[in-house]
Amino acid sequence: MPYLNVGDGHQLHYELQGDPAAEVPLLFVHGGPGAGVRADDKQLFAKLQRPVIYYDQRGCGNSKFEQRLTANTTEHLIADIELLRRTLAVEQLILVGGSWGSTLSLLYAIRYPQHVVRMVLWGIFLCRQQELDWFYLHGANQLYPEEYQRFIQQVDYASDPVAAYFEKLSSASQQQQAAASWARWEAVNSFLMPDEAQIERFSETDHCLPMALLESYYFKKQAFLPPDYILRNSMRLQAIPVDIVQGRYDTICPCDAAWQLSNRLEQVQLHISPLAAHDAAEPENFRALRALLLDLEPATGD
Numbered sequence: 001m002p003y004l005n006v007g008d009g010h011q012l013h014y015e016l017q018g019d020p021a022a023e024v025p026l027l028f029v030h031g032g033p034g035a036g037v038r039a040d041d042k043q044l045f046a047k048l049q050r051p052v053i054y055y056d057q058r059g060c061g062n063s064k065f066e067q068r069l070t071a072n073t074t075e076h077l078i079a080d081i082e083l084l085r086r087t088l089a090v091e092q093l094i095l096v097g098g099s100w101g102s103t104l105s106l107l108y109a110i111r112y113p114q115h116v117v118r119m120v121l122w123g124i125f126l127c128r129q130q131e132l133d134w135f136y137l138h139g140a141n142q143l144y145p146e147e148y149q150r151f152i153q154q155v156d157y158a159s160d161p162v163a164a165y166f167e168k169l170s171s172a173s174q175q176q177q178a179a180a181s182w183a184r185w186e187a188v189n190s191f192l193m194p195d196e197a198q199i200e201r202f203s204e205t206d207h208c209l210p211m212a213l214l215e216s217y218y219f220k221k222q223a224f225l226p227p228d229y230i231l232r233n234s235m236r237l238q239a240i241p242v243d244i245v246q247g248r249y250d251t252i253c254p255c256d257a258a259w260q261l262s263n264r265l266e267q268v269q270l271h272i273s274p275l276a277a278h279d280a281a282e283p284e285n286f287r288a289l290r291a292l293l294l295d296l297e298p299a300t301g302d
Helices: 039-043 074-087 100-111 129-136 145-152 161-169 175-190 196-202 205-219 255-264 283-295
Strands: 003-007 010-017 026-029 052-055 093-098 116-122 242-247 268-273
Touching (some): 003 074, 010 074, 026 074, 074 100, 100 116, 116 283, 129 161, 161 175, 161 205, 175 196, 175 205, 196 205, 242 255, 242 283, 255 268, 268 283
Parallel strands (some): 026 093, 116 242
């Protein structure tokens, strides 16, 4: 397994599908923070001719670390993408990511627009306090009141559930139960019609613990970003074509964020999936994303 030493005790696992020197590669930027690359994610890219780069961000997936949260900030994650690009001797990238993957893709493109030729994004997450409040305080709770009650009763104070969960997740004796509860709330909201099998997959220990810990750590700090950072810096994205796939019934990252972003960009196509929620595996989202990726396939000679 190839690893990239990014310093601070972190080594990022990465994987290549095809030769990134042959064509401008797709870089898959996974969600979370902390979700890692899942087998389901790779289905989007199955049998594509264009090369694909997968990598696990700091502290999750198959990446190695001495301390998961040490030197783990948004600024570090942006720098990691740039180091990976330089290490692979790739001049330009097509960024593909959803949810937190859309956030990190947009942030990298704002910092390094010269290295991004296109973005294919879904479940747009601008990581503003209003979006975090929607999902963890007032908004999604009105759509799934019984599940929210199950989620919130795990912590002692409901006024700041993200910080309360982080406190529990930092305790070895309580972290597994807290991680499973955090993951369940996310799973319920990820699909239009969630079933227990999907929820169980989200709640597997190896997956849910790094995701819950890193998400609560990042979100209690609003991902280390100034308020409204992405929209305020969207002028740096004007030369980059962006395709956005957004589930109409996305209760984690509501449609309004995608709509606001699309109104700030010049080269953007917003594709609304009328009967889909958050996850890329939702059938309408998957079909739309797959079609966009197939349209990016390199031309072949006769």
